[in-house]
Amino acid sequence: MTRIREEDRQRILKIASFVGGALMIVVIVWIDVATGIWQNLVILSGLAAGFVSFFLTTLVLRSLVARATAKRWAPVNRIAIVEFLHAIADDDRSEIAHGVIVPRRLPEAVAGQASPELAAELHALRETVATERRALSEALSRWAEFLTTTGDNEDVLQHVARIAFQLDRVRDAALELEARPSDAAERALGAEIADCNEHFALLVAELQARLEADNALELGRRQRAGAGAA
Structure with a gap:
């Protein structure tokens, strides 16, 4: 919206x-x-x-x-959008070629402050955050210059940058919870994770809408070309 x-x-x-x-x-x-x-x-x-x-x-x-x-440059622009989708889509549950795209989600459940598993969960969360951020940064560095000069892609690039920033906030909140466990730190981490997952879902919906619009335009062009040939 x-x-x-x-x-x-x-x-x-x-x-x-x-x-x-x-x-x-x-x-x-x-x-x-x-x-x-x-x-x-x-x-x-x-x-x-x-x-x-x-x-x-x-x-x-x-x-x-x-x-x-x-x-x-629409065909190349489409490749860039698909690559961003691969960077943020759940590979196990998504079929991008068939329009089935499920965004990745950071795990929201974290062990309690007194749990001996808390440190291991926070470490795994930071590793996941680093992996996700690396994938986004690589896609952004590869396509940013092209996308800024070949179409109306500013919103997509800014949204990707916001997700990278939000991932940093999740990492910082995880470090804060590990260093100084408290109910407030636990709630703060949960809020940052929820915001990050929401950003992932919004970007997937935005990119998917662009792909569907491109598919509709391409179908229209083929139909017109077929009608002209007939």
Whole structure:
């Protein structure tokens, strides 16, 4: 829901910017046709021309170029998304090729403070956190530059970075509980683990939605190509 609301806000902002810029151009053209103000006010005419150039460059030309770039690199972009999914999906329960994706989860149950198994569980948790963070960091370092230049992938990259940061918080909470056991430290660790698992689930849902959208577009293109060939 958060991503949907953010996309709606961005879409509304883009539409409002385009409409506002278009209205300004209409006003500028109308003033030029109906009056001779631009001939008398050279500075204002230069500013008006600069505004038109800025509008056409930022809201029209850049959008067209970005859309063409995203379309051209869509297959590689899909590979990057699938690799992120492999980094955060449960390999034993997921079938990414068939659309079945189950996010990994950090274990929420931790032995009590007085349990002799607490230290072993916390150590295993930190090892799991290190493994998960390493997988995310490797995927992020491999694809970050490509994804930032070939499509609207900023939300995905920021979400991956937030998960890496949350994993660090889980590790720190585990160290705190091991060093100074207390009910507060135990609750803090449980809260950090729950937040991390929620981030995993949200990112899986986001990436899965992107794959489904790509599949729908690809199916539409094939259907149109088949209809054209017939």
